[in-house]
Amino acid sequence: MADLSSLQPAPLWQFFQTICSIPHPSKHEEALATWICQWATEQQLDWQRDTVGNVIIRKPPSAGCEHLQTTVLQAHIDMVPQKGVTSRHNFEIDPIETIIDGDWLKANDTTLGSDNGIGMASCLAVLASDDLAHGPIEVLLTIDEEAGMTGAFGLEAGLLSGSILINTDSEQEGEIYMGCAGGIDANIKLAIERQAAKLPVAATITIGGLRGGHSGVDIHLGRGNANKLLARTLLQLQHQQAIELVSFDGGSLRNAIPRDAKAVIRCADLAVLAEQVAILQSCYRNELSVSEPNLTLTVEASDNQQQVLTNASQQTFVQAMVATVNGVMAMSQQIDGVTETSSNLGVVTTADDHINVLCLIRSLIDSARLHTEQAIASCWQLAGATVEMSGCYPGWAPNPESPVMALVDKVYRANFSDEPKIMVIHAGLECGLFKNAYPDMDMVSIGPTIKFPHSPDEKVQISSVGNYWTLLTEILKSIPAK
Structure with a gap:
């Protein structure tokens, strides 16, 4: 010290x-x-x-x-x-x-x-x-x-x-x-079903090197959200080859922009997966070249033997994650340079039979906060999840x-x-x-x-x-x- x-x-x-x-x-x-x-x-x-x-x-x-x-x-x-x-x-x-x-x-x-x-x-x-x-x-x-x-x-x-x-x-x-701003927590619980894996290779995809920060005062800086980027990665990979999701975990606090996240998956060919992940890393580094110069997206072999999500559960989770609003929703019309409404997709944790997602929604205007609450709740309720809003502070x-x-x-x-x-x-x-x-x-x-x-x-x-x-x-x- x-x-x-x-x-x-x-x-x-x-x-x-x-x-x-x-x-x-x-x-x-x-x-x-x-x-x-x-x-x-x-x-x-x-x-x-x-x-x-x-x-x-x-x-x-x-x-x-x-x-x-x-x-x-x-x-x-x-x-x-x-x-x-x-x-x-x-x-x-x-x-x-x-x-x-x-x-x-x-x-x-x-x-x-x-x-x-x-x-x-x-x-x-x-x-x-x-x-x-x-x-x-x-x-x-x-x-x-x-x-x-x-x-x-x-x-x-x-x-x-x-x-x-x-x-x-x-x-x-x-x-x-x-x-x-006032705020409220969105606590989301999505039930999932599992089945035996069909693909031979287990792998861990990790996104890291992000700067994170305060989900209020830093939310307007355009920093990467590890949970959102990893969900986007899974969606892109699904379009290119068969993958099976085992788990997804990212972030640790609802009021901190998540700096890292990892997903355990199964695939047919680790080398092909690594090539696709490298392309996505280059894409993200280009998009976030100023705000996230140290971003990394990596893949490595895993010895995980856990059952995978069914295809329906996997598609529902990944698509809901990608659709969840995150970042600045609106800037104040009364005060120049001040964020009015935002959401931070802060924490994701996977259990055997469900996935928990925690978002923190902030706004200077109660009606705008309510609208963002409803947008997030609607997205996840359509996916079949339960959504509880808690901890509202004015x-x-x-x-x-x-x-x-x-x-x-x-x-x-x-x-x-x-x-x-x-x-x-x-x-x-x-x-x-x-x-x-x-x-x-x-x-x-x-x-x-x-x-x-x-x-x-x-x-x-x-x-x-x-x-x-x-x-x-x-x-x-x-x-x-x-």
């Missing part, structure tokens, strides 16, 4: 180094939450865990700031666990191995957890400070944001007294976020008249002699859910520059963290009176 002690602001980076040392992937963040509570006790800060496991820590105002409104600083505890194909990292027990590369901090072939670890570290640094000017502070650290927003869904009314909330989960310094509707947004805008201009961008993000910030329990709370989202979150290429710009910290602390100093 890189020594972060020389980086500035020192308190923030010290907390981030500790955060990296304690495993905290989604669903396994209890060790980090426990450490935070123990630290708060040592600092003689008032804290509590709510019924779902969120951590709330309170700090009195600094001297002379007792008259300011109470501000909620918010981050999520968990991180996305993604790693390279050859990495042996175990996110449940291994610390994140950090690497300083010029002005960037990254990890050793895994996600870094700067999403939202830098925001969480900044909240703790504010709590630890004895020289910052601020009114009453409430820090809200939620659980399971990346895998289902369980903490935000379970947040109860009455626990927080703050009138202003600053979410620290944005990923571009110099941008102020005042709204975000978008955060922009409020152009937000006082805290105007305040952050003013503070940014004063400190950086530049004009920030007021933005809406195509990702699932928790603010929309907080509005359920706290409808009158004024909210804004800021953060440092983080590139390629939800992928092993994730990195945070060190200099932007300093700018973010300056902005955050100056905002706290400028919070209006009660």
Whole structure:
């Protein structure tokens, strides 16, 4: 692990180094939450865990700031666990191995957890400070944001007294976020039938080398989706020679663009198959020459002896996969350059008698999200699958008249002699859910520059963290009176 002690602001980076040392992937963040509570006790800060496991820590105002409104600083505890194909990292027990590369901090072939670890570290640094000017502070650290927003869904009314909330989960310094997309999961289960194989050669087709990324903020970049490309590959191969499908598995998280996928098949001639796969690899590399320069499509012999799908099951699955909408459905007509509606065909897993498919649908507009839900459901229901929509979370509707947004805008201009961008993000910030329990709370989202979150290429710009910290602390100093 890189020594972060020389980086500035020192308190923030010290907390981030500790955060990296304690495993905290989604669903396994209890060790980090426990450490935070123990630290708060040592600092003689008032804290509590709510019924779902969120951590709330309170700090009195600094001297002379007792008259300011109470501000909620918010981050999520968990991180996305993604790693390279050859990495042996175990996110449940291994610390994140950090690497300083010029002005960037990254990890050793895994996600870094700067999403939202830098925001969480900044909240703790504010709590630890004895020289910052601020009114009453409430820090809200939620659980399971990346895998289902369980903490935000379970947040109860009455626990927080703050009138202003600053979410620290944005990923571009110099941008102020005042709204975000809502989303829903499409859980698809397709029953399959199997039979004894008729073709003599077993083989594994693998697509890899893709960049992946966040299925919200990176969805507009035109990156390849391994599940879609592999389904397309199977469809093309079926037209050229007889193949029998044994299994199809790709992706690992609904909110990460899948970087790799593999299918086990049977065929008559491995050499002929390899030639056809090589042609398709060349085709895909040509199509995605800019967004996916390292794409690979390979085939190798397999010793798999499992039964194959019947021809009817194989055709139904492959055609439904190819027909499933994926990527950007529409760009916003109100905000230039912002994705309005998208879908990510994130995870496919094969069992003996069924195949599971998981998609995440996002939209700034509820009716557009519903239309995409219906398109995906219609496709798979025609194929005979069961489709369940779950985990629906609302978008955060922009409020152009937000006082805290105007305040952050003013503070940014004063400190950086530049004009920030007021933005809406195509990702699932928790603010929309907080509005359920706290409808009158004024909210804004800021953060440092983080590139390629939800992928092993994730990195945070060190200099932007300093700018973010300056902005955050100056905002706290400028919070209006009660």
